Amino acid sequence: GENVEQHPSTLSVQEGDSAVIKCTYSDSASNYFPWYKQELGKGPQLIIDIRSNVGEKKDQRIAVTLNKTAKHFSLHITETQPEDSAVYFCAAPRNSGYSTLTFGKGTMLLVSP
Amino acid sequence: NAGVTQTPKFQVLKTGQSMTLQCAQDMNHNSMYWYRQDPGMGLRLIYYSASEGTTDKGEVPNGYNVSRLNKREFSLRLESAAPSQTSVYFCASTGTGGYGITANYGYTFGSGTRLTVV
Numbered sequence: 001g002e003n004v005e006q007h008p009s010t011l012s013v014q015e016g017d018s019a020v021i022k023c024t025y026s027d028s029a030s031n032y033f034p035w036y037k038q039e040l041g042k043g044p045q046l047i048i049d050i051r052s053n054v055g056e057k058k059d060q061r062i063a064v065t066l067n068k069t070a071k072h073f074s075l076h077i078t079e080t081q082p083e084d085s086a087v088y089f090c091a092a093p094r095n096s097g098y099s100t101l102t103f104g105k106g107t108m109l110l111v112s113p
Numbered sequence: 114n115a116g117v118t119q120t121p122k123f124q125v126l127k128t129g130q131s132m133t134l135q136c137a138q139d140m141n142h143n144s145m146y147w148y149r150q151d152p153g154m155g156l157r158l159i160y161y162s163a164s165e166g167t168t169d170k171g172e173v174p175n176g177y178n179v180s181r182l183n184k185r186e187f188s189l190r191l192e193s194a195a196p197s198q199t200s201v202y203f204c205a206s207t208g209t210g211g212y213g214i215t216a217n218y219g220y221t222f223g224s225g226t227r228l229t230v231v
Contacts, residue, residue, distance in 0.1 A: 034220075043117075043225050044156070045222065046219060089155060094158070100146065100161055100171065105155040
């Protein structure tokens, strides 16, 4: 099955700086890579995703890049704001059948004013 | 605009007690999932239901059972709770799951049930 590694586990930045979170995956057949944001006391929320037929996708201040050869993908947040503080999870398909996901262990992002 | 509703939000059980975690979605989604979240472990899949009438095991199914009561509801049961089952449990749903490039992974999560087993 798929194995997803996520780094770093914690990330502290100053407001306005950029933040980058990286994930690697093991199954070269994986074709879908979502990122979820989890605020304190809430469930994860999908913020951006990418399929393996594109190398980059942007949505305002967030972007995801994919390197299929190296089997890694990254979340980029520019001009960070305090409300970006949360735990971020990457994921990849379990590839054991139906549409189920394997998640990374999460990155706690803290944006200081 | 309810989305995915989980009950209860908090629960404390004694070792050996049983309970059922409830999940309901109002988005007419076909596929539903149960994940558990533990510190430093991310989210791990317990069971899922591709469609009404079907259920399958995930990564960590031992000690749990599920029921897909109808299209809206997917419950998770702990028959004899153990301290190792202390966790936050999340239910999720997606429109129509599938295989390969047709799979739909756009999950909507509930707000979770925080369970403590003492």
